Amino acid sequence: MLIEQRTYQLKPGTLNEFLRVYQAEGLKIQSEALGNLIAYLKPETGDVNRVIHIWGFSSYEDRAQRRAALSGNPKWHEFLGKAGHMVTAQQVELLTGAPFSPIQ
Template identity: 80%
Template sequence: MLIEQRTYYLKPGALHDFLRIYEEEGLRLQSEAWGNLIAYLKPETGDVNRVIHLWGFSSFEDRAQRRAVLSGNPKWREFLGKAGHLVTAQHAELLSGAPFSPIK
């Protein structure tokens, strides 16, 4: 399994608005296209102005195909217009499990 860890850095004070908009509009769209949400997290300490989410894919090609589907969805672009201004930066990493990891 290939896991994408994506972090969105938010404007100070924007966390609750971002989560509300994402839950109301973005989650369904992203879940339909990407399929395997492992976790959607918010920090309790440190830099609390961010969200971290983990998505599972069967391969790099699977990820690329699913991202293309989501990017081509006009409703996703509409969601980005509502939530995008709350994001100041993003960081994404592709991860694979070590041989002894519960997530392979």
């Protein structure tokens, strides 16, 4: 399994609004396109102005196809117009499990 971990840095004070808009509009659109949401997280300590989400894909090709479908969805672009201004930076990591990891 290919794991994609995305961390979005948010403007201070916008976390709750971002989560509200994402849950109401973005989650369904993104889940339909990407498929396997493993976790959607918010820090309780440290830098609390961010969200981390983790998605699973069967391969690099699967990820590329699913992300292309999401990028081509007009409803996703509408959501980005409502929430994108709250994001100040983004970090994306593609990960694979070590031989002994529960996630392979």
